[in-house]
């Protein structure tokens with residue numbers, strides 16, 4: 019049985035620039051079911067980061083509704099959003115965003131500290147996640163002692179640590195060479211097969227094609243699928 023975990027209806031985002039309002043997202047309708055692997059594909063300036071920030075509860079829509087895991091998150095305040103974020107979303111960024119003075123294990127433990135998990139369980143869970151991404155032999159390495167691909171795998175382990183509802187990735191292969199990028203996509207594929215829901219933002223169609231479903235963002239409007247010749 020399918021379960022809708024993300025639902026947007028006529029979602030609009032405007033930014034105010036001085037006296038002018040710029041409409042960046044123009045009535046987005048989007049449903050994502052549990053277990054999907056969706057790519058949001060769009061060129062630079064199409065509104066991808068704006069949409070990602072809203073999906074990830076880093077920002078709120080100007081109009082329309084956003085329901086995440088059964089909860090209307092459109093009107094939440096900062097601290098409520100932060101709670102939802104740490105519980106529901108595992109972020110993966112282009113630039114990995116690891117803490118340079120913490121080793122791999124400590125980086126993966128970080129979200130578990132925020133969620134109030136005790137020390138023993140935290141370490142156990144972080145170890146497990148690092149094993150899952152194939153880094154059991156690198157747990158005490160610092161980011162600068164790891165390759166780009168390995169750093170991204172640490173970041174993926176960190177994103178998985180709290181067992182989030184959605185893995186939300188922003189250009190996850192943008193800083194990696196092609197072969198390493200493919201390895202990361204293979205890992206995404208396996209994580210999706212294991213039941214993780216993944217939303218991946220990208221401007222690169224060859225990366226988007228790794229997802230099971232592609233939605234296209236163009237000038238703040240979303241459409242399903244992509245032309246075969248694209």
Ligand SMILES: Nc1ncnc2c1ncn2[C@@H]1O[C@H](COP(=O)(O)OP(=O)(O)O)[C@@H](O)[C@H]1O
Nearest residue numbers: 033034042060061062063064065066067068069
């Ligand atoms: N905080 C902001 N204030 C004003 N305009 C913004 C802000 N963030 C983004 N924009 C505008 O929204 C449009 C889409 O930006 P963005 O979501 O970053 O697109 P993408 O990630 O696809 O490149 C751009 O025209 C950008 O200038």
Ligand SMILES: [Mg+2]
Nearest residue numbers: 063066067068
């Ligand atoms: Mg962007």
